Amino acid sequence: MTGGLVAAVLGALAISVGVQGLENGLARTPPMGWLAWERFRCNIDCENDPHNCISEQLFMTMADLLVSRGYTSLGYNVVSLDDCWPEHERDEQGKLQADSKRFPSGIPALADYMHKKGLQFGIYEDYGNYTCGGYPGILGHLKTDADTFAEWGVDYVKLDGCYADPKDMDQGYPDFGNLLNATGRPMVYSCSWPDYQLASGMTPNWTSIIATCNLWRNFDDIQDSWTSVASIINYYGDNQDDIAVNAGPGHWNDPDMLIIGNYGLSYEQSKSQMAMWAIFAAPLIMSVDLRSIDPKYEAILQNKEVIAVNQDPLGIQGRRISKENGIEMWTRPINPSHGDEHSYAVAVLSQREDGIPRPVTLTLKSLGLTSSDGYHVTDLFDNYNLGVVHPDDEITVHVNPTGVVLLKCVLASAQ
Numbered sequence: 001m002t003g004g005l006v007a008a009v010l011g012a013l014a015i016s017v018g019v020q021g022l023e024n025g026l027a028r029t030p031p032m033g034w035l036a037w038e039r040f041r042c043n044i045d046c047e048n049d050p051h052n053c054i055s056e057q058l059f060m061t062m063a064d065l066l067v068s069r070g071y072t073s074l075g076y077n078v079v080s081l082d083d084c085w086p087e088h089e090r091d092e093q094g095k096l097q098a099d100s101k102r103f104p105s106g107i108p109a110l111a112d113y114m115h116k117k118g119l120q121f122g123i124y125e126d127y128g129n130y131t132c133g134g135y136p137g138i139l140g141h142l143k144t145d146a147d148t149f150a151e152w153g154v155d156y157v158k159l160d161g162c163y164a165d166p167k168d169m170d171q172g173y174p175d176f177g178n179l180l181n182a183t184g185r186p187m188v189y190s191c192s193w194p195d196y197q198l199a200s201g202m203t204p205n206w207t208s209i210i211a212t213c214n215l216w217r218n219f220d221d222i223q224d225s226w227t228s229v230a231s232i233i234n235y236y237g238d239n240q241d242d243i244a245v246n247a248g249p250g251h252w253n254d255p256d257m258l259i260i261g262n263y264g265l266s267y268e269q270s271k272s273q274m275a276m277w278a279i280f281a282a283p284l285i286m287s288v289d290l291r292s293i294d295p296k297y298e299a300i301l302q303n304k305e306v307i308a309v310n311q312d313p314l315g316i317q318g319r320r321i322s323k324e325n326g327i328e329m330w331t332r333p334i335n336p337s338h339g340d341e342h343s344y345a346v347a348v349l350s351q352r353e354d355g356i357p358r359p360v361t362l363t364l365k366s367l368g369l370t371s372s373d374g375y376h377v378t379d380l381f382d383n384y385n386l387g388v389v390h391p392d393d394e395i396t397v398h399v400n401p402t403g404v405v406l407l408k409c410v411l412a413s414a415q
């Protein structure tokens, strides 16, 4: 399709967007699920690597394991394709089509498979001429693709931003969101819009992003290393005044996938990622091989108390309170609340690499927890109960190198 036709299509779609958060009723708490990308990438070699290539079999197997290993009952309920699922060409009607060798049953059958298991089905596309992997993008086909996704039974759409001009995104992402809405089928809308704009030096229009997307990326793709996870944590801390306030029920910052259970993170670092994603009110989207994950790592992903912090209905994103000598204090207000006072999750994170479990002494008051009746404090990974702690009481925790201590501090006055 020519640029002129693209402009005509976009022009016809100028629909006003309110300043409130997106109210499609979805993602009232951060989405949870499984996504192929970080672990399985664009491996399309099904002849030589049939068990790991991007194929319907891989997604069906992961869906089976989400259910049988108990992930689904904890809330992980979306199974999502990422890049490299389509054919390189659209069909004669201009519709996207799945790769016929790797997805012989077709996308509607795969969506149906998920639905029969009580799961939701996510798809990937790109607001550009191509996806990052060089497959067809949605430019010039916005309405066709939105309608196709609805017809196929898609529940969740991740829209990337390769091969697009970031300046067009302020128009394009809302246009596609409106087209998704117009289908009448509820679909969670995951955007990469601010990430591409920030990377090109633009200032994102957060008002419009919040009103358009259920979640959005704002920083680099996660890679399988602690360096990558730490860079994301630092970004979220350093830019919290700009981004934390944008999170809330229905609209979330997305620091990218959980890489727990893969190759790059130690056991301590895995707990750190899980704890920080809970503090961030981040989507919990695993990208791991569920066929072979070590039970120790599975237990981190399945920690009910940490998931409950992540899914707290207040939907307030946490903040970094201090960062000193490699030790960071982070807090997130959570329920139960009493009047203006909240309970809190508190993460003491170490980015130190020198051997010992480091003793850290703190008062809750120094973190802004001032309720005079105190807080019932528990450690969520070690299942340790510190009893009632008053704001001025000193407590000491030991934080392992690149590890975390995650405390839940429940208002005594709310009980």
Ligand SMILES: *[C@@H]1O[C@H](CO)[C@@H](O)[C@H](O)[C@H]1NC(C)=O
Binding pocket: 001, 002, 003, 128, 129, 139, 163, 164, 165
């Ligand atoms: C997309 O492709 C059209 C048609 O070739 C071209 O005019 C347009 O500049 C391309 N857009 C981007 C962002 O590359």
Ligand SMILES: *[C@@H]1O[C@H](CO)[C@@H](O)[C@H](O)[C@H]1NC(C)=O
Binding pocket: 023, 024, 025, 180, 181, 182, 183, 184, 185, 186, 187
């Ligand atoms: C479409 O948008 C309206 C107005 O925000 C909302 O009430 C409705 O739930 C949305 N429908 C879908 C299918 O997203």
Ligand SMILES: *[C@@H]1O[C@H](CO)[C@@H](O)[C@H](O)[C@H]1NC(C)=O
Binding pocket: 017, 018, 019, 205, 207, 208
């Ligand atoms: C940001 O988007 C909102 C909602 O679409 C719009 O009203 C506002 O003018 C935009 N702000 C800027 C600076 O473009």
